[in-house]
Amino acid sequence: MDSVRMAPVTWNPERTADSVDHQKKRLRQACRDFESLLNAHMFKSMRRGILRAERPEHAQSLYEAMFDEALAKECAEQGAVGLGDLLYRQLEPLIEASSASPATGSTPKET
Secondary structure (H helix, E strand, C coil): CCCCCCCCCCCCCCCCHHHHHHHHHHHHHHHHHHHHHHHHHHHHHHCCCCCCCCCCCCHHHHHHHHHHHHHHHHHHHHHCCHHHHHHHHHHHHHHHHHCCHHCCCCCCCCC
16 A cells, blocks of 8 residues: 655645645545555454465465455445544644634644
8 A cells, every 4th residue: 555645734824725625635535544554454464363274375365465455445435443534533623723823822622
């Protein structure tokens, strides 16, 4: 899977509601990608715990890895585990606070 990088959020007085919405969309996608990575790692660990009569062939191992990644991505998109949504709710106030003027002393709300 591709690594996910999020640009730092900085205050810009010219920022419009559209750019804040864009930042929120990017944050939501980054949270889903992060959940997908954790799901894939969990599935990989679960598969290692399976007792097998014999060691799987390379092709089977490759197929299983691809299946696990696709399943992890789909679970993250559906919000099956909910970690991505939780992470988004925790980080969203930072975007909102950064869109406010620093002179107002706006800080993220504690949850």
